[in-house]
Amino acid sequence: MSNIDNGNMEKSTNEYSIDSNKYKIIEYNNDDDIENVKEDELIYKVILIGDPNVGKTSIIQKLVTKYFNQKYNSTIGFDIFFYRVKINDKIIKLNIWDTCGIQDFFSCTKNIFTDVALAIVSYSIDNRDSFENLEGWINKLKQNSSPNVLKFIVGNKCDLEDKRQVQKEEGEKLKNDNNYNFFIETSAKDDKFVTELFDNAIVQLFELNKLMEEKDGDELKIDFKRRKSFVINDKINKNEKENNNNNNCNC
């Protein structure tokens, strides 16, 4: 039996309304789309960090390729993936850096955090150690990145409810204690909330760009800490909602 779940190859189109703002996010990721990209793209560097085996690679692969691989292939050093969407009138390209979970690797490659717009710090809900070790990852990020970086916390493998060792509230509290911008639990395996995670990132980056345009480039250093987190709570994609209702996943 193959370890690979071919997933759903359809492109996603999601609509959100947050306060009075409406966002339509269309995946713009296959070769035909890319050839048609004529407008300027906004390009952002995103980095995923966290212990080995928490599912960093799986989350990115689910987003970009729709595949899920049961087999564990530890990342060596880092890999870079690309993900492109159209949000309202803008095309946003994420350069997503998938890193290995070895903290020592980062001691000699501090430059890996250069130009990062969004850092996703990840743990696995069935592995208490991976959650406890977030303190080290959070410190590493703080020491090596600009204070303006958007910062998310992600608890992956939320399909493993019966093996849960970290409560959702603990993840939420860690996010609040560290003044991070967003927290979510995901399952790369069951394709739960992976799109929401990156849609939230895209909305925040889109809003940031709007702010910068309004300021005419004068004030490029936006203080992210002053910006509220956009909690995507009004998702119009009904299929997703129905899926969630029919699933025991507690995330």
Ligand SMILES: Nc1nc2c(ncn2[C@@H]2O[C@H](COP(=O)(O)OP(=O)(O)OP(=O)(O)O)[C@@H](O)[C@H]2O)c(=O)[nH]1
């Ligand atoms: N049940 C479950 N298993 C998952 C999930 N995400 C990843 N896995 C499995 O967990 C193992 C590790 O996944 P990876 O994505 O390779 O983990 P990683 O964080 O990239 O690990 P390193 O590259 O070593 O840092 C693999 O066997 C995956 O199939 C998930 O959401 N649920």
Ligand SMILES: [Mg+2]
């Ligand atoms: Mg990996």
